Amino acid sequence: MKLAVDSQSKHAHIHGVDFSGTPQQLADQLSAYLAKSAVERDIAGGTPYEQRQAVRDSGLLKLLIPEAYGGLGGSWPEIYAIIRQIARVDSSIAQVFAFQFLMLTSIRLYASEAQWQHYYRLTASHNLWWGNALNPLDNRTIARKVAGGYQFTGQKSFCSGSMDSDYMIVSAIEESTGKFLVAAVPTDRSGIRLNGDWDNMGQRQTDSGSAEFDRLLVNDNELLLDPGPLSSLFASLRSLVAQLIFTNIYIGLAEGALQDGVKYSTSNSRVWSGSLAQTIHEDPFTLLHYGEFWSGLHASAILADHAAGLLDKAWLQDLALDEKARGELALAVFSAKVQATRSGLDVTSRIFEVAGARATTAKLRMDRYWRNLRVYTLHDPVDYKLRDLGDWALNGKYPTPSFYA
Secondary structure, three states: OEOOOOOOOOOOOOOOOOOEOOHHHHHHHHHHHHHOOHHHHHHHOOOOHHHHHHHHHHOHHHOOOOHHHOOOOOOHHHHHHHHHHHHHHOHHHHHHHHHHHHHHHHHHHHOOHHHHHHHHHHHHHHOOOEEEEOOOOOOOOEEEEEOOEEEEEEEEOOOOOOOOOOEEEEEEEEOOOOOEEEEEEEOOOOOEEEOOOOOOOOOOOOOOOOEEEEEEEEEHHHEOOOOOOOOOOOOOHHHHHHHHHHHHHHHHHHHHHHHHHHHHHHHOOOOOOOOOOOOOOOOHHHHHHHHHHHHHHHHHHHHHHHHHHHHHHHHHHHHHOOHHHHHHHHHHHHHHHHHHHHHHHHHHHHHHHHHOHHHHOOOOOOOHHHHHHHHHHHOOOOHHHHHHHHHHHHHOOOOOOOOOO
16 A cells, blocks of 8 residues: 555655555565664654654554554554564654554543544544653642533653654543543643653653643543543553553664674674684674573563463453453563563673674664663563562462553
8 A cells, every 4th residue: 555644734744755565564664764863863862853754654653543443453463563673773763653552552441432433533534643641650730620621730751752742641630539530632732831851861762751731621522531541451451551562662672782783793893812713603602692692582572472462362352351361461461571671681781792892882872772771671660570470470369450560
């Protein structure tokens, strides 16, 4: 299929890529384009407007949406494979791209049938990009009841992808009851201020900074309360979708580091003076380290793919999802995340042991893989996933469904 720029879009086609083909071909074209400027943009930080527009124009923003609502009808294994592929070359774009599906998941799980079908059709027909200002751990935004809806006032942190988005998922605590409210609103609505204050050592183009709300009007029909968060085991899948997003980006990052390491080792690295090998391709310690790297990442990928398959089955069960199916999925996701975190940090930090001192030159920015992974993994400590896995191994208890697990 040939995907043209949405005529209703307010954004310009500025990147010069003519996207066409299957979702996988589109992902190949997008990844090749992003790779060209990844190093320079890691230095620059800020909002990658041109690259975000390329994602829009690829048509992949509607990958999760069923074909009946104008989307591409992708499965979860297909979606995660493409997220991982993009993360190999640009983990910042991979994160905000993946959060598109997390926001659409929130709508599907929390909203009424009429609501989620409306937003799915709207997203597909207008090629909308969704930003995140939900962050259930940050309760500084308060909702006050007014005629026809609520006013949201307060702050949110870690609002990944909200800059240059079309719509946002926002949350607040209801002033009178303490109830957790979630809503879908246009990003350009009065009362929203995106501060653009993300300037961290890694994931530098995710725009994961703060947002402020000043009497933001949220209409009753924009609230996602029917059935709402944590209304069922099916609704609790949102957190597992998020955990598997993290996992696949971790794996993609480490695979990118491994690819760059192999490229550099085979073209530039020298055999150490004490080695009996004639070339780097025969050096026993180089082979040993690359064997360690590959085996760790291969195991991570197998675990993540297994979890994605279970998620696909759970997703299709809808409200019939039971505790066992949800619990087995959680165990699979957590196991994959633990393995991906450990193997990823190992590869991204130790790749220089095989690439050599010259690989630390600033122009290569090979350290970006470790910086990106280190920043991302700190957002959700793996210790708590190990605790839950231990509770299963020792006591036979599945992880308790929540916003975070």
